[in-house]
Amino acid sequence: MVSLxxxxxxxxxxxxxxxxxxxxDGRAITIxxxxxxxxSGSIHYPRSTPEMWPDLIKKGKEGGLDAIETYVFWNxxxxxxxxxxxxxxxxxxxxxxxxxxxxxxxxxxxGPYVCAEWNYGGFPVWLHNMPExxxxxxxxxxxxxxxxxxxxxxxxxxxxKLFASQGGPIILAQIENEYGNVIASYGAAxxxxxxxxxxxxxxxxxxxxxxxxxxxxxxQPMLNTCNGWYCDNFxxxxxxxxxxxxxxxxxxxxxxxxxxxxxxxxxVAFAVARFFQRGGTFQNYYxxxxxxxxxxxxxxxxxxxxxxxxxxxxEYGNLNQPKYGHLKQxxxxxxxxxxxxxxxxxxxVDFGNQVTATVYKTEDGSSCFIxxxxxxxxATINFQGTSYDVPAWSVSIIPDCKTETYNTAKxxxxxxxxxxxPNEAExxxxxxxxxxxxxxxxxxxxxxxxxxxxxxxxxxxxxxNDESDYLWYMxxxxxxxxxxxxxxxxxxxxxxxxxxxxxxxxxxxxGNYRVENGKFHYVFEQDAKFNLGANVITLLxxxxxxxxxxxxxxxxxxxxxxxxxxIGRNGDETVVKDLSSHKWSYKTGLSGFENxxxxxxSPSTWxxxxxxxxxxxxxxxTTFKAPLxxxxxxxxxxxxxxxxxxINGNNIGRYWPAFLAGTDGCSAGCDYRGAxxxxxxxxxxxxxxxxxxxxxxxxxNSEGDNTLVLFEExxxxxxxxxxxxxxxxxxxxxxxxxxxxxxxxxxxxxxxxKFASFGNPGGNCGSFEIGTCEASNNAAAxxxxxCVGKEKCYVDVSExxxxxxxxxxxxxxxxxxxxx
Numbered sequence: 001m002v003s004l005x006x007x008x009x010x011x012x013x014x015x016x017x018x019x020x021x022x023x024x025d026g027r028a029i030t031i032x033x034x035x036x037x038x039x040s041g042s043i044h045y046p047r048s049t050p051e052m053w054p055d056l057i058k059k060g061k062e063g064g065l066d067a068i069e070t071y072v073f074w075n076x077x078x079x080x081x082x083x084x085x086x087x088x089x090x091x092x093x094x095x096x097x098x099x100x101x102x103x104x105x106x107x108x109x110x111g112p113y114v115c116a117e118w119n120y121g122g123f124p125v126w127l128h129n130m131p132e133x134x135x136x137x138x139x140x141x142x143x144x145x146x147x148x149x150x151x152x153x154x155x156x157x158x159x160x161k162l163f164a165s166q167g168g169p170i171i172l173a174q175i176e177n178e179y180g181n182v183i184a185s186y187g188a189a190x191x192x193x194x195x196x197x198x199x200x201x202x203x204x205x206x207x208x209x210x211x212x213x214x215x216x217x218x219x220q221p222m223l224n225t226c227n228g229w230y231c232d233n234f235x236x237x238x239x240x241x242x243x244x245x246x247x248x249x250x251x252x253x254x255x256x257x258x259x260x261x262x263x264x265x266x267x268v269a270f271a272v273a274r275f276f277q278r279g280g281t282f283q284n285y286y287x288x289x290x291x292x293x294x295x296x297x298x299x300x301x302x303x304x305x306x307x308x309x310x311x312x313x314x315e316y317g318n319l320n321q322p323k324y325g326h327l328k329q330x331x332x333x334x335x336x337x338x339x340x341x342x343x344x345x346x347x348x349v350d351f352g353n354q355v356t357a358t359v360y361k362t363e364d365g366s367s368c369f370i371x372x373x374x375x376x377x378x379a380t381i382n383f384q385g386t387s388y389d390v391p392a393w394s395v396s397i398i399p400d401c402k403t404e405t406y407n408t409a410k411x412x413x414x415x416x417x418x419x420x421x422p423n424e425a426e427x428x429x430x431x432x433x434x435x436x437x438x439x440x441x442x443x444x445x446x447x448x449x450x451x452x453x454x455x456x457x458x459x460x461x462x463x464x465n466d467e468s469d470y471l472w473y474m475x476x477x478x479x480x481x482x483x484x485x486x487x488x489x490x491x492x493x494x495x496x497x498x499x500x501x502x503x504x505x506x507x508x509x510x511g512n513y514r515v516e517n518g519k520f521h522y523v524f525e526q527d528a529k530f531n532l533g534a535n536v537i538t539l540l541x542x543x544x545x546x547x548x549x550x551x552x553x554x555x556x557x558x559x560x561x562x563x564x565x566x567i568g569r570n571g572d573e574t575v576v577k578d579l580s581s582h583k584w585s586y587k588t589g590l591s592g593f594e595n596x597x598x599x600x601x602s603p604s605t606w607x608x609x610x611x612x613x614x615x616x617x618x619x620x621x622t623t624f625k626a627p628l629x630x631x632x633x634x635x636x637x638x639x640x641x642x643x644x645x646x647i648n649g650n651n652i653g654r655y656w657p658a659f660l661a662g663t664d665g666c667s668a669g670c671d672y673r674g675a676x677x678x679x680x681x682x683x684x685x686x687x688x689x690x691x692x693x694x695x696x697x698x699x700x701n702s703e704g705d706n707t708l709v710l711f712e713e714x715x716x717x718x719x720x721x722x723x724x725x726x727x728x729x730x731x732x733x734x735x736x737x738x739x740x741x742x743x744x745x746x747x748x749x750x751x752x753x754k755f756a757s758f759g760n761p762g763g764n765c766g767s768f769e770i771g772t773c774e775a776s777n778n779a780a781a782x783x784x785x786x787c788v789g790k791e792k793c794y795v796d797v798s799e800x801x802x803x804x805x806x807x808x809x810x811x812x813x814x815x816x817x818x819x820x
Contacts, residue, residue, distance in 0.1 A: 018167050019164070019165055019166060019167050019207075020032055020164035020165065020167065020171070021033070021164075021165075022164045022165070022171045022172070022207075022208045022209060023209070024209055024223065024240070024241070024242050025240060025242070026236075026238075026239045026240050026241065026242060027242055027281065027342055027343075028242050028281040028282070028342045029171065029172070029209070029242060029244075029281065029282055031105075031164075031171065035281070035338075035339075035342035035343065036066070036281070036282075036338065036342065037276070037281055037282075037334050037335060037337070037338040037341055037342060038066045038067060038105070038281065038282045038283070039064060039065050039066050039067070039283055039284075039331050039334065039335075040065060040066060040067035040068065040069050040105075040107055040282070040283065040284035040285070041060050041063075041065045041067075041068060041069065041284065041285040041287075041288025041289070041312070042068075042069045042070065042071075042247070042284060042285060042286045042287045042288055042289075043056050043057065043060065043068050043069075043070060043287070043288055043289045043291075044070055044071060044073075044116070044287070044290075044291060045070055045089060045090070045091070045092060045095040046073055046076055046089050046090055046294070046297065047289075047290065047291025047292055047293065047294070047297075047307055048089065048289065048291045048292070048317070048696070049088075049089050049696045049698045049699075050088065050089060050091060050094060050095075050698075051696070051697065051698040052317055052696065052698075053094075053095055053098045054098050054101070054102070055317060056289050056313060056317055057098055057099055057102045057104065058102055059313055059317070059319065059324075060102075060104070060288055060289075060313075061102050061103070061104055062328075063288075063312060063324055063327065063328045063331065064327070064328045064330075064331025064332055064335065065104065065288065065331070066104065066105055067104055067105035067106060067107050067171065067284070068099045068104055068105075068106055068107070068288075069106070069107035069109060069246070069284050069286075070095065070106075070107075070108065070109065071109045071110075071111060071114040071116055071118075071122065071177075072092060072108065072109065072110045072111060072112060072114070072122075072153055073090075073114060073116075073118060073122050073297075074111070074112040074114075074122045074123060074124060074149050075118075075119065075120060075122055075123055075124040075125070076090050076122075076297070077090060077092075077149075077153075078124055078149060079124060080124075080126065081124075081126050084152075086156075089294075092153075092156070093156060093157070093160050093162070096108070096157065096160070096162050096168075096169065096170065097160070097162070099169050100162070100168060100169040104169060105164075105169050105170070105171045106162070106168075106169040106170040106171065107170070107171065107172045107173075107174070107246075107284065108157065108170050108172070108173045108174070109173075109174035109177065109246075110150055110153050110154070110173060110174060110175060111174065111175070111176065111177050112146060112149050112150060112153075113135075113136060113176060113177050113179075114177055114548075115177060115178060115548050115549050116299070116548065117253045117293075117298065117299050117300065117303045117307065117548060118293075118297060118298070118299045118548055119296060119297050119298060119299045119466075119545050119546050119548065120299060120466070120546040120547070120548060120554070121299065121547070121548035121549065121553065121554075122548075123135065123554060125461050125465050125466035125546070126465055127142070127145060127554075128461055128462075128554050129461070129462060129465060130145075135552070135554045136176075136179065136182075136186070136190075136193065137186045137189045137190055137193050138189040138190075138192040138193045138196065139189075139193075143193075143196060143200075146200075147200055150175070150200070150201070150204070151204060154173075154204045154206060157170065157206075158206070163206050163207050163208055164207070164208050165206065165207020165208055166207070170206075170208060171208055171209075172208055172209055172210075172211055173201070173206050173208055173209075173210050173211070174210065174211045174212070174213065174246070175197050175198070175200070175201040175210055175211075175212060175222070176194065176197045176212055176215070177213060177214075178213055178214040178215075178227060179193075179194055179197075179212070179214070179215055180212075180214040180215040180216050180217070180218075180224075181214050182550065182551040183215075183217075185551035185552065186551065191217070194212075194215065194217070194218070194219065195219050197212075198210070198212070198218070198219040198220075198222045199219075201222070202221065209221070209223055210222050210223070211223045211224075211225050211244065211246065212224055212225070213225045213226070213227050213246040213247065214226070214227050216237055217237065218237060220238060223236070223241045223242070223244060224236055224237050224238075224241060225244040225245065225246040225282075226244070226245050226246065226247075227245075227246055227247035227249075227286070228247070228248075228249065229248070229249050229263075229271060229675070229676050229677075230271050230274070230275075230675070231245040231248070231271075231275055231280070232271070232274040232275045232277070232278045232280070233278075242281050242282060243275075243278075243279050243280045243281060243282075244280070244281070244282040244283075245275055245280060245282065245283045245284065246284050246286075247284060247286035248268070248271060248272065248275075248283055248284065248285050248286060249263070249286055250263060250268055250285050250286065250287060250288070250309060250310060250311045250312065250323070251263045251287075251290075251308075251309045251310025251311060252309065252310070252678045253303055253304075253307060253309060254303070254304045254306065254308075254689065254690070255300060255302045255303060255304065255689070256302045256303075256304055256544065256656050256659045256689050256690075257302070257516055257517075257659050257660070257661060257662070257689055258304075258661055258662075258689060259661045259662065259665060259666055259682035259683065259684055259685055260661075260682060260683045260684040261310065261678055261679070261681065261682055262310050262670060262681040262682070262683065263310055263676050263680075263681065264670055264672035264676075264681065265322050265323040265326045265327075265411060265413075265672075266326075266393075266394070266408055266409045266411065266672035267393070267672045267676050268285075268323065268327065269326055269327060269330050269395075269408035269409075270393055270394055270395055270408040270409070270672075272327070272330060272408075273330060273369065273371075273395035273397060273406075273408050274371055274373075274395055276334055276341065276369070277358045277369035277371050277395055278358070279346065281341065281342055285311070285312065285327075287307070287309040287311040288311055288312055288313060289311055289312075289313035289314075289317065290306075290307040290308045290309030290310075290311045290314075290315060291307050291308075291315060292305060292306060292307060292315055292652070292653060292694045292696075293305050293306070293307050293653055294650075294651060294652060294653050295651040295653060296469060296545075296651075296654070297653075298544075298545045298653070298654070299545045299546060299547065299548035300544070300545040300546075300547065300548065301499050301515075301520065301543065301544050301545045301546065301547060301558075302499070302515070302518075302544055302545060303545050303548075304656075304689060304690050305652070305653030305654055305655065305690060305693060306690050306692075306693075306694070310323075311323075312324040312327055314418075315694055316632035316634075316694055316726055317632065318416075318418065318632065318726065318728075318746065319416060319746065320416075321413060321414050321415055321416035321731070322411050322413040322414060322415045324413070325413025325414060325742070326411050326412070326413040328413070329406060329412065329413065330397075330406060330408070333397050333399060333405055333406045334397075336399055337360070337367040337397075337399050339362070339364070340360045340361075340362050340364070340365060340366065340367045341360055341367065343362050344359075344360030344361050344362045344366070344367070345360070345361050345362070346358065346359070346360055347359045347361070349383070351379070351381055353374055353377060353379065354372065354373040354374040355370070355371070355372045355373075355374065355379045355381060355390065356370070356371055356373075357369065357370045357371075357381070357383050358370075358371070359401065365400065366400070366401045367397075367398070367399050367400070367401060368383070368384075368397075368398040368399075368401040369395055369396065369397055369398070370383060370388055370390050370395065370396045370398070371390075371394075371395045371396075372390040372391065372392055372393065372394055372395070373393065374392050374393070375392060375393055375673045375674040376392055376673065377392055378390065378391045378392050379391075379392075384401060384402075386402060388404055389811070390407065391407070391409040391410070392409075392673050393409065393672065393673040393674060394407055394408045394409035394410075395407070395408045396408075409672065410736055411734065412733070412734075412735045412736060412739045412740075412741075413733070413742070414731045414732065414733040414742060414743055414744065415731065415732045415733065415765045416728045416730075416731050416746070417728070417729050417730045417731070417732070417765065417766070418726055418727070418728060418729065419726070419727060419728075419729030419730075420634065420692075420724040420725070420726055421631075421724055421725050421726075421727060422722065422724055423624070423625070423627040423628075423722065423723045423724060423725070424627065424628050425625035425626060425627055425628050426624065426625045428624065428721075428722035428723060429719060429720055429721055429722040431624075432622045432623075432624060432718075432719075432721060432722070433608065433622060433623075434608070434611045434620055434621070434622045434718055434719070435606035435607055435608040435611065435620070435621050435622070436606065436607060436611045436612065436618055436619060436620050436621070437592075437597070437604065437605070437606050437607060437618075437619050438615075438617065438618055438619070439590055439591065439592050439617040439618065439619060439711070440591045440592075441590075441591075441617055442507075444472045444474060444538050444587055445504050445507040445536070445538050446506075446507045446536060447536070448474035448475065448476055448536045448537075448538060448585055449474075449585065449587075450472060450474055450585030450586045450587040451585075451586060451587050451588065452585070452586050453583050453584065453585045453586070454583070454584060454586070455581055455582065455583050455584070456580075456581065456584065457473070457559075457560055457561060457562040457563075457564065457580055457584060458559070458584075458586070459557050459558060459559050459561060460498070460541050460543060460558045460559030460560075461546070461558060461559075463559075463586045463588065464588040464589075465588075466543075466546065467588055467589065468588050468589035468590070468593065469542050469543050469544065469654075470540060470541075470542055470588070470589050470590050470593075471540075471541045471542075471559060471586065471587070471588055471589075472538060472539070472540055472541075472585075472586065472587040472588075473538070473539040473540075473541060473559075473560045473584055473585075473586060474536065474537065474538045474539075474584065474585040474586075474587070475536075475537050475564075475579055475582045475583060475584050475585070476534060476535065476536055476537075476582075476583075477530075477534075477535045477537060477566065477577075477579065477582070478533060478534055478535070479530055479531070479532055479533065479535060480532065481532060483577075484568065484575045484577075485566050485567070485568035485575045485576070485577040486530075486532070486568060487568045487569060487570045487575075488570075489527075489568070489569040489570075490527070490528055490529075490530050490566060490567065490568050490569075491525050491526060491527050491528060491566075491567045491569075492505060492510065492525070492526055492528045492537065492564070492565075492566060492567075493523060493524070493525040493564070493565040493566075493567050494523070494524045494525070494539065494560060494562075494564050494565075495521075495522075495523055495561065495562055495563055495564070496513070496521075496522060496523070496524055496541070496559075496560055496561070497520055497521055497522075497556075497557040497558055497559060497560075497561050498513075498539075498541035498542060498543070498558065498559055498560060499514070499515050499520065499542055499543050499544040499545075499558070500512070500513070500514045500515070500541075500542035500544065500642070500713075501513045501514075501524055501539065501540070501541060501542070501560075502539070502540040502542075502616075503524065503526060503528075503537075503538075503539055503540075504536075504537070504538040504539070504540075505528040505529065505530065505535065505536070505537055505538075506529070506530070506531060506535055506536055507536070507538075508529065509616070510526045510527065510528045511524070511526040512714070514659070520556075520558075525567070528566075530566070537564075537579070539560050539564075541558070541559045541560050542713070543558050543559075544654065544656075546558065562580040563578055563579075563580040564578075564579045564580055565577060565578055565579065566579065590617075590711075592619050592711060593711075597619050597621075597709060597711075598644075598646035598649060598651070598709040598711070599649045600648050600649050600707050601649075606619075606621055613715075613716070613717040613718070613719065614715040614716065614717060615712070615715055616712075616713065616714055616715050617712075617713065618711075618712045618715075619709065619710070619711055619712070620709070620710040620712060620718045621707065621708070621709045621710075622707075622708050622718070622721075623705040623706060623707055623708070624705070624706050624708060624723060625705070625706070626700040626701060626702050626706055627723055627724070627725045629725060630697065631725040631726060631727045632694070632697070632725065632726045633694075633695040633696075633697060633700065633723060633724070633725055633726075634692040634693060634694055634695060634723070634724055634725075634726060635647075635652075635692070635693050635695050635708070635721065635722070635723050635724075636691060636692055636720070636721060636722050636723075636724060637655045637657050637691065637692075637693060637710075637721060638657050638688065638691050638720055639657070639716055639717040639718065639719065639720040639721070640655060640657055640658070640710065640712060640716035640717070640718060640721070641656075641657075641658040641712055641713065641714035641715050641716035642654075642655065642656040642658055642659070642712075642713045642714045642716075643655055643656075643710055643711045643712045643713045643714075643716075644710070644711045645693060645708065645709070645710050646707075646708070646709045646710075647695050647699045647700065647706065647707070647708055648699055648700070648701065648706055648707055649707075650696075650699040652693055652694065652695060652699070653693060655690070655693060655710075656688075656689065656690065657688040657689075657690065657691050657716075658688070658714065658716065659688065659689050660686060660687065660688055660689070661684055661685055661686060661687055661688075661689055662685060662686070663685050663686040664685065665679060665682050665685060666682050666683050666684065666685035667681070667682070692724075695723065708721070727746070727748065727820070728745050728746045728748065728820045729819075729820060730754070730765075730766075730817060730818060730819050730820060731743050731744065731745060731750075731816075731817075731818050731820065732765035732766070732768070732815075732816060732817045732818075733814070733815070733816045734761070734765075734768075734813055734814075734815045734816075735797045735813060735814045735816075736797070736811055736812070736813050737797050737798060737799070737811065737812040737813065737814075738797065738798065739797050740794055740795065740796055740797065741793075741794070741795040741796075741797050741814060741816065742792070742793075742794050743787055743792065743793050743816065743818055744791065744792045745791060745792075745818075745820035746820075747791060748791065748820045749788075749789055749790060749791055749820075750787045750788050750789065750790055750791070750793065750818050750819070750820060751788065751818075751819045751820060752784075752788060752818065752819040753780045753783045753784045753787065753788065753816065753817075753818050753819075754817040754818065754819055755768045755780070755815065755816065755817040756779035756780040756782075756783050756814070756815070756816045756817075757770050757771070757774050757775075757779055757814070757815050758774065758775040758777075758779045758797070758802035758803070758805060758812065758813070758814045759771050759772075759773040759774035759775055759805035759807055759812060759813075760772060760773050760805075760807050760810060760812065760813065761774075761813065761815035763815075765817065766817065768815045768817055772807075773805040773806055773807040773808070773810075773812075774805050775799070775802045775803030775804065775805040776803040776804075776805075777801075777802045777803035779802055779814065779816075782795075782801065782802065783795065783816060783818070787818065797813075797814045799812075802814065
């Protein structure tokens with residue numbers, strides 16, 4: 001039979017690409033007439049670099065993914081109205097073509113609201129400052145701007161023929177994002193808006209289905225999908241919509257002052273297997289690679305520069321093992337069952353105590369799952385004549401309904417222990433020679449000189465358009481001796497929503513404040529020395545990412561919203577002088593940013609003499625040699641306070657190692673059993689929220705010098721700064737019998753076997769110990785022969801290989817620790 005696609009292409013004579021027909025029914029997404037089990041992973045192009053994209057996407061494919069999903073970031077692409085940027089790591093088309101080059105599908109989540117812990121949820125702040133605008137509701141001004149941007153993105157993608165209907169990789173597109181979580185706050189206007197979104201998207205004629213996540217009332221033909229840690233209970237709103245999961249949260253994000261969150265490998269796998277057990281056919285990991293919030297892109301407020309997310313690929317692009325490997329094995333099993341899962345009749349057997357078996361049956365065969373949702377009790381189940389041991393909070397997958405090939409709680413993938421190595425190109429930090437210069441703030445501190453003056457306190461977004469984290473508020477006050485507020489005991493009281501606040505009176509720093517525990521509305525009051533006559537009050541408001549989630553989040557205030565008072569106390573009498581309606585002068589940003597002191601081309605003069613430490617508002621600069629090799633690079637900023645760092649003019653993000661996490665709520669281990677929540681498994685209590693900062697290799701000159709520039713805001717010591725590389729230091733595995741041990745040192749040779757035992761070994765990676773039963777053959781000697789000197793090795797875990805230990809019928813395992 002001749003392919004109709006071939007005939008169509010031949011008749012055109014000219015070169016062409018084959019259109020892919022993407023449709024759906026109530027069971028699955030259908031591609032060219034075939035129902036598919038689809039596994040996808042989120043990789044956000046601005047959170048890495050173009051040089052990293054091919055490797056990240058390739059690792060996704062090798063990890064068993066079919067598709068890569070990404071948001072589109074409106075504020076990054078349209079920072080100023082009708083002025084667009086698709087350069088560098090914002091090159092959306094290049095990213096989509098990288099997906100295509102790897103032979104994968106794409107899921108394009110245009111939004112254009114993205115949430116994503118991204119600054120302002122992806123909305124440009126100029127949008128907020130348009131007259132009579134309201135976000136995400138039936139508002140003409142907003143809808144016009146949203147339609148303009150969405151149409152522009154669709155037209156760009158169509159021009160490059162990147163939708164599947166044109167022969168490209170994109171099989172799904174998304175409009176809006178998690179609106180169902182907030183729609184109740186918008187009333188009838190919200191319902192009208194979501195209908196408008198559906199109509200607008202459909203009118204763009206992309207030739208692939210549109211999805212709306214977390215939107216139970218998604219209008220047809222939109223496909224409503226689920227986001228969350230678990231989506232097995234989700235049911236679509238239409239019998240013709242397949243069960244789809246657009247965000248399986250593989251971990252969680254981190255806030256400044258917060259601990260490091262982790263989600264166990266077992267629990268992520270459990271959630272995925274449970275979803276497919278209960279009829280799911282499309283699942284996406286959010287995130288598969290989290291990456292880095294370069295520059296000022298992090299939202300929150302207070303989202304860290306690292307967006308690692310405990311994803312299967314870590315911030316730097318390394319395999320996060322065992323999560324990556326354990327999920328890869330799950331993907332392979334699910335793909336092997338694709339036809340049965342998408343066509344089979346479904347039946348369920350309830351064994352009680354929260355244990356169920358699900359059977360998918362076709363004329364050609366059957367596939368089975370046994371799920372144990374009990375949080376504490378393991379189960380031994382006799383099913384169709386065979387006994388299965390199913391640990392608590394796990395799913396066993398039995399592709400032929402006879403032999404278990406995968407259990408979510410039984411990890412056979414290796415664990416990689418990552419280590420940091422000093423920069424071998426030079427002896428840091430002693431070789432780093434620092435120069436410095438002060439930030440010029442005399443004009444604002446002593447003269448109160450700004451760019452505009454208004455008799456009102458304004459929200460920072462209104463004045464700065466979010467062009468900078470920094471906004472100066474300045475006013476002048478004349479005090480006379482007979483003024484009722486005048487006295488010996490005077491304070492300045494500020495009602496503030498600044499994320500960080502610095503207050504000055506007559507050029508003297510009287511104090512500062514940083515928000516903690518999410519309390520972004522506060523009163524700051526400090527003693528101040530005022531003069532008779534003229535006084536200058538200068539307040540520096542600093543934002544650390546704008547809100548990105550919630551109803552009406554665009555209106556959450558930031559800055560010195562007031563009121564501001566001078567308080568005089570004379571004995572029992574308190575006098576208040578309100579300065580809120582005084583003439584306030586405003587200045588956006590800092591002079592060092594305006595003069596681009598961070599640029600390698602900056603002609604500014606720096607001093608190498610008497611470099612001061614622990615000095616506020618100070619710029620530091622040094623040069624360094626790029627670390628040897630091709631391993632990921634990080635810079636250690638321990639000892640610094642808060643500020644921004646640049647490598648060769650590239651902004652690697654905000655730093656704040658002085659902000660320590662709380663001391664409570666961490667544990668050495670984590671029980672995977674039971675529902676996950678963000679505070680369940682935390683580490684790094686009492687440590688800097690973020691000490692290490694990613695330096696992409698593409699930011700570095702491999703030959704010659706590189707420049708590091710720091711703007712230190714609150715005072716710190718740069719003398720400890722050093723660059724290191726990240727690599728696999730050792731690998732461990734704890735593999736059940738009848739599986740294959742796979743060890744890999746990520747391109748480096750395995751140098752030694754530190755521990756090996758086949759039987760029932762105890763302990764964990766780094767502290768394995770021989771159990772009560774052990775095979776007679778020398779496991780360490782066998783693995784030394786099979787693995788040492790190789791970058792990868794594969795070994796069958798069997799009694800034939802290692803001998804037959806007498807473990808009394810218990811499951812036998814091979815525990816290994818190898819050095820790289």
